[in-house]
Amino acid sequence: MLQMSGxxxxxxxxxxxxxxxxxxNLDVDAGEYxxxxxxxxxxxxxxxxxxxxxDVPTAGTYLLDGTDVSSMSERQLAEVRNKKIxxxxxxxxxxxxxxxxxxxELPLVYAGVPAAERRERAMAALEKVGLAQRVQHRxxxxxxxxxxxxxxxxxxxxxxxxxxxxxxxGALDSHSTAEILELFGELNESGRTIVVITxxxxxxxxxxxxxxxxxGLLRESVPVATAGAAR
Amino acid sequence: MMGWTETxxxxxxxxxxxxxxxxxxxxxxxxxIAAVMLTVxxxxxxxxxxxxxxxxxxxxxxxxxxxxxxxxxxxxxxxxAVSTLTMQDxxxxxxxxxxxxxxxxxxxxxxxxxxxxxxxTWTSTVVGTVPEWLTVRARExxxxxxxxxxxxxxxxxxxxxxxxxxxxxxxxxxxxGQTISINGQSFTIIGVLxxxxxxxxxxxxxxxxxxxxxxxxRLSTSSSANSVSTIYxxxxxxxxxxxxxxxxxxALLASHQVTSENADFTVTTQASLVETATSVTGIxxxxxxxxxxxxLLVGGIGVMNIMLVSVSERVREIGLRKALGxxxxxxxxxxxxxxxxxxxxxxxxxxxxxxAGAAILTPILSMTVLISIxxxxxxxxxxxxxxxxxxxxxxxxxxxxxxxxxxxxx
Numbered sequence: 001m002l003q004m005s006g007x008x009x010x011x012x013x014x015x016x017x018x019x020x021x022x023x024x025n026l027d028v029d030a031g032e033y034x035x036x037x038x039x040x041x042x043x044x045x046x047x048x049x050x051x052x053x054x055d056v057p058t059a060g061t062y063l064l065d066g067t068d069v070s071s072m073s074e075r076q077l078a079e080v081r082n083k084k085i086x087x088x089x090x091x092x093x094x095x096x097x098x099x100x101x102x103x104x105e106l107p108l109v110y111a112g113v114p115a116a117e118r119r120e121r122a123m124a125a126l127e128k129v130g131l132a133q134r135v136q137h138r139x140x141x142x143x144x145x146x147x148x149x150x151x152x153x154x155x156x157x158x159x160x161x162x163x164x165x166x167x168x169x170g171a172l173d174s175h176s177t178a179e180i181l182e183l184f185g186e187l188n189e190s191g192r193t194i195v196v197i198t199x200x201x202x203x204x205x206x207x208x209x210x211x212x213x214x215x216g217l218l219r220e221s222v223p224v225a226t227a228g229a230a231r
Numbered sequence: 232m233m234g235w236t237e238t239x240x241x242x243x244x245x246x247x248x249x250x251x252x253x254x255x256x257x258x259x260x261x262x263x264i265a266a267v268m269l270t271v272x273x274x275x276x277x278x279x280x281x282x283x284x285x286x287x288x289x290x291x292x293x294x295x296x297x298x299x300x301x302x303x304x305x306x307x308x309x310x311x312a313v314s315t316l317t318m319q320d321x322x323x324x325x326x327x328x329x330x331x332x333x334x335x336x337x338x339x340x341x342x343x344x345x346x347x348x349x350x351x352t353w354t355s356t357v358v359g360t361v362p363e364w365l366t367v368r369a370r371e372x373x374x375x376x377x378x379x380x381x382x383x384x385x386x387x388x389x390x391x392x393x394x395x396x397x398x399x400x401x402x403x404x405x406x407x408g409q410t411i412s413i414n415g416q417s418f419t420i421i422g423v424l425x426x427x428x429x430x431x432x433x434x435x436x437x438x439x440x441x442x443x444x445x446x447x448x449r450l451s452t453s454s455s456a457n458s459v460s461t462i463y464x465x466x467x468x469x470x471x472x473x474x475x476x477x478x479x480x481x482a483l484l485a486s487h488q489v490t491s492e493n494a495d496f497t498v499t500t501q502a503s504l505v506e507t508a509t510s511v512t513g514i515x516x517x518x519x520x521x522x523x524x525x526x527l528l529v530g531g532i533g534v535m536n537i538m539l540v541s542v543s544e545r546v547r548e549i550g551l552r553k554a555l556g557x558x559x560x561x562x563x564x565x566x567x568x569x570x571x572x573x574x575x576x577x578x579x580x581x582x583x584x585x586x587a588g589a590a591i592l593t594p595i596l597s598m599t600v601l602i603s604i605x606x607x608x609x610x611x612x613x614x615x616x617x618x619x620x621x622x623x624x625x626x627x628x629x630x631x632x633x634x635x636x637x638x639x640x641x
């Protein structure tokens with residue numbers, strides 16, 4: 001599903017070169033639920049950007065669902081993000097002017113799906129996250145937990161190969177956090193591949209596998225000892 | 232790929248979310264378009280008015296007037312110019328052998344005359360001419376009749392007066408058969424001209440016409456009884472007008488024994504008058520329209536400015552849209568469409584304002600504001616173009632934003 005080998009990422013800020021990732025090797029199988037934990041400055045966000053095809057590695061190879069995405073153009077990356085990845089962000093990143101269902105429809109709009117089919121699929125996704133009653137509400141009229149569920153529905157709607165969550169509970173209270181983690185558990189049960197990036201141990205513990213990142217390198221730490229999550 | 236309907240829908244939603252700002256941005260384009268439409272409309276209206284007036288002077292009219300040639304300096308210092316045109320010139324031009332494309336010739340002489348009827352006195356222009364004058368100047372007699380060739384030959388004391396002169400001199404009763412005195416000479420009125428109906432040049436209806444022979448012997452102030460002040464000619468039709476012009480010019484150059492460099496006369500056709508007037512109003516229109524176009528340009532800069540603000544305000548939104556699969560092309564198109572809509576809407580309202588302004592200004596200025604459909608369509612196309620051009624730079628800025636930078640910004 002996701003294979004990374006020797007992935008490096010170097011940023012140059014003026015004269016100083018910062019090596020954010022220093023050779024990441026990572027394998028994620030289909031149906032996996034992996035948590036990547038690390039403190040701030042560990043390269044966690046950079047790794048998330050590369051997994052999410054928001055950025056390309058400086059060196060190394062990255063295969064997503066069998067496709068090499070390490071040297072794609074921005075246009076091709078946009079297409080890959082649209083088709084293969086469902087994002088869940090810490091700040092939800094919903095468009096305030098759009099209703100819940102329009103927000104969920106957005107990835108389908110960019111995929112060129114006809115309006116009727118779009119509505120149907122967005123509705124189904126909202127039902128799956130238990131928000132069928134709130135489709136016409138705008139984000140401002142929803143609680144934090146509900147907003148995050150809308151963004152999970154948006155991540156699901158394209159039926160992506162991978163759901164990538166970046167600190168999904170960072171802005172939520174403990175009750176909503178439990179709800180969202182519950183939802184992730186259910187989605188994984190039904191066969192979804194999930195990668196969660198977090199600094200909260202509670203969130204990390206709920207995943208099937210857990211890896212830590214320090215100073216741009218991965219260190220294995222497997223709650224349930226199964227091979228394949230990390231090397 | 233995202234469809235056009237969705238692009239439009241998204242653009243309208245974005246503009247609608249910032250209604251006040253969108254409206255103010257459009258105002259710039261709106262004022263520019265309305266100003267261009269009105270100034271160009273006024274210019275074209277004036278042009279048409281002038282063209283109509285010149286046409287009303289007579290169809291296919293050619294006029295020959297005396298001019299002081301540069302080489303004959305002796306004529307200059309002498310105060311009032313002695314006309315270089317004579318009755319013989321007019322007779323020559325009437326010869327079909329010499330000027331085959333000229334159908335009628337009317338030599339005229341004119342002076343200012345004080346008129347006295349039984350009721351009142353009035354000052355008007357007294358013109359001595361021949362019966363062909365009616366044809367050449369495209370005029371008609373309303374009541375009574377025009378004088379005949381026989382009356383010209385016999386220097387009869389008869390006069391035909393304009394409708395305004397008639398109403399000034401005779402408040403009641405028919406003027407036909409009445410006697411008036413012109414500069415102390417008495418004349419019998421035999422006809423009244425039909426009104427030309429032109430509101431701006433009333434002098435066309437305030438005139439007195441007498442046989443040119445009578446004028447020469449009894450009214451002329453000129454030293455030479457033989458000279459005429461202007462010869463009016465009528466060409467056969469519009470197509471042969473320039474041929475007629477050439478024949479007249481050539482014949483007069485030969486008989487006056489001068490060349491075109493030192494010619495002592497000027498031949499003017501209606502077409503050349505229209506051309507001169509058109510070029511003058513054309514330059515004015517261009518000048519005014521140019522000034523108005525600058526306001527349109529400023530409006531365009533306003534659109535660009537606001538689109539740039541919009542891009543930096545919506546960095547996060549752009550980042551999200553990109554993360555969800557919007558390609559740079561889609562984002563670029565999105566912002567271009569927004570700018571284009573601002574332009575077109577501003578243009579549409581501007582065109583509406585232009586029409587309203589034309590309707591209001593026409594009676595106030597008593598001038599025609601001529602707004603043509605092609606000009607309106609061009610105005611709309613221009614406003615769309617301005618919107619798009621103004622949108623290019625902001626849109627490419629938006630398209631170039633890296634999704635991670637865009638998502639990071641708070």
